[in-house]
Amino acid sequence: MSTVITIATSKGGAGKTTTAELLLGAYASQGRRVAAIDADLNHSLSDWINRFDQYPMTLRQELDEAKIIPLVEALADDHDVIVIDTAGAATQATVFAIGCADLVLIPCQLSSADVVEAAKTTQLVASAAAMSRQSIPARVLLTDYQPNTVIAGHVESELVACGLDVIPTKLNRLVAFKEMTFTGTIPTDGGAGALITSLLRDVATIVPALNTPCP
Template identity: 30%
Template sequence: MGRIITVASGKGGTAKSSLTMTLSATLAAMGYRVAVIDADPNACFAQWHGIYEGAPFDCMAEVRQDEIVDQAQAQAADHDVVLIDTAGFGNTTAAFAAGTADYVLVPVMPDRASAVEAMRMVRQVGSFAKASRREIPVALVRARWNAKGLVERAVLADLEAANAPVLDAFFADLSDFGKLTLSGRVPTTGKIAQQTEKMIAELIGLGAVPAKPTKKAKAA
C-alpha cells in the first residue's frame, strides 16, 4: 500500500500546485510509481500535466468529497506515492483528502496571513486525527522563501515559538518555479532539483515517502 500525501492550505496562492509538481516529477524520476489527484475545481495541475515533459506518472481529477477518499485509497493500492493537490478557501473535498492522508504538507509563504492560515490548517488536521482516532502527521513547507530575509526570519520565529512542525528543507524564491508551471519541465539539475531532493530525503526520514520504490515504475 502506497503513501497518501495531501497538499493543503485554506489560503489560495501558497504554491500548493508548484509543490505537487516538483515532488511528483522528481519522485517519478527517482523510480517511484506516482499518482496525483487534482482535487481543485480549477484543475490547474491536471492542465499542467497535459504539457508535462518528464518521467511518467499518473494524474486524474476528483473534486467530489464523497469520492476523493475511495479514489485516493484505490490509487495507493497501485502506486508508491499518491499526492493530492487540493483547493483553498475551506474546500470540503480538501478536508476529506486531509482526513485520509498518511501525511499532510501545508505550504506557508513569508507573510503573516499565510502563517496564520498554516497554523489553522495544522489544528484542523489535528481535529481530523482525533475524529478518526489515528495519527495524521502534518508539516509546514516554506515556499518562495529567502532564508536570509528579515520577514522570513520573523515569520519562522513565530512558527517556531508556536511549536509548528516546519520542515528543514524549503523552496527558495526562484523565478524558475514560475517557469516550470508554463513549460511543463521540472528541472533535474540546479537549485530547484537540489531543494526538491533535499525535501524528499527529509520526507523519507519522516516516513511520509517510502525509503525506496516498492513497485517498478511504468515504462515511458
C-alpha cells in the same frame, strides 16, 4: 500499499500546486508509480500535467468529498505515491484528503496571512486525525522563501510561536520553480534541483515507506 501526501493550506497562492508538481515529477523520475489527485476547482495541477505530459503518472480530478477516499483506495494498490493537491480554501474535499494522508505538507510563503492559515490548517489536520483516530503528520513547508531577510525571521518566529513543525528544507524563491510552469519539467540541477533532493530526503524521514529504494 501506497503513500498518500496531501498538500493543503487554506491560504491561496501559497505554493500547493508547485509543491505537488515537484513531488510528482521527482517521484516519477525515480521510477515510482505515481498518481495525482486534483481536488481543486481551478484544476491548475491537471492543466500542468495534461499540457506537458512529461512524467508517467495517473491523473484524476475529484471535487466530490464523498469520492476522495474511495478514489485513494482504488489507486492505492497500483501506485507507490499518491499526491493530492487541494483548493486554496478549506473545502470538504480537503478534509477527506487530509484524513487519508500519511503526510500533510502545508506550504507557507513569507506573510503573516500565510502563517495564520498554516496554523488553521494544522488544526484541521489535528481534528481529522482525532476523527479517524490515527496520527497524521503535518509539516509546514516554506515556499518562495527568501533567506536572510527580516520577513523570513518574522515568519519563522511566528511559526515557532504557533508551535508548528517546519520541514528543514525551504523552497527558496528561484526562477527555476516558475519556469517549470512553462516547461513542464521540474528542475534537476542547480540550486533548485538540490532543494528538491533535500525535500525528498526530509519527506523520507517522516514517511518510512519512502525511505526504501525505488522498487
